[in-house]
Amino acid sequence: MDSPSFSKSNRQLERKVGIAEIVVVRNEGILRTLLGSCIGIALYDQRTRTGGMAHIVLPRSNGVSDPIGKYADTAIPELIGQMIQLGVKSSYISAKIAGGANMFATKTQRSIGDQNLVAVNELLQQLMIPISGSHCGGTQGRRMALNVSTGEVIVEVVGQSPVRI
Template sequence: MAEIVVSKRAGDELVARGLGSCIGLALVDRSASVAGLAHIVLPESTETDRETGKFADLAVPELIERMCQAGANRRRLEAVLAGGARMFELGDLDIGARNADAVRKGLAASGIGVRAAEVGGNRGRTMRVTIADCTITVKEAGGELTTLLDGSAGGARHARTATTLEGAQR
């Protein structure tokens, strides 16, 4: 949680597990075979807590910057979101929806549209990004695997190494 990772190694697979109210934000540049994933916990940073990967207002521009540093072209970036569930009944407080809104606003401010999203509901999810073909899948707890971005058309399959955000290069 609260981490950002970017890779262009064809054998890598980026994984964000336990996406409840958190948002998994994947960015891909299929032409450059670069992908990144952020596991965002809360919508807005505070004056005293500015942990980059934790908050949407900081994580979105940071992920974009890291993608560009790795060779992605900002104009080709495609965004996919997963998570944002309402895991607990807390009255009107819906952190998942607020997280999703904050990420969408950050992307819009950067001129990046959302290509696909699986957000809301009340179950956790796992999001996977396969670098070799920039395929993005999401599996809801107790549910089916859903492909949100299929990058396999014309792309060769490579052996994959799963890289969870915990301990990945930041």
């Protein structure tokens, strides 16, 4: 079986989502981010073909929200808000998440990767957004890509075949 990948025509519409960045697009395009201990969250509404991605660095803002996309507790509400502004109903949104690796096997890194994951899971549960795919933990970085035309999310790890989540 072939490894999952997006077509070349879709690649022309790629948009990189950087550290602490939030991007929402409609109808078509690929949103792509690179993750270590950070969490990538892809939200999608199949009905309006609207997709958004946030690259979360830390679990809690503790009152500091600049940049807003850096923290799980500020990034996720902002991401949902931007999708709602494009006409999405929050009840139609589903989530896929990736990242939270422990790259250097230190206590701090493990703690942050795990805390990020816990924070994202808790927030999505509170907001009643189902998680339909997840590729988290481990010791390797990830490249995560969301195809906004289809809602498909592909995760790549160096030295391994890409996987669809």
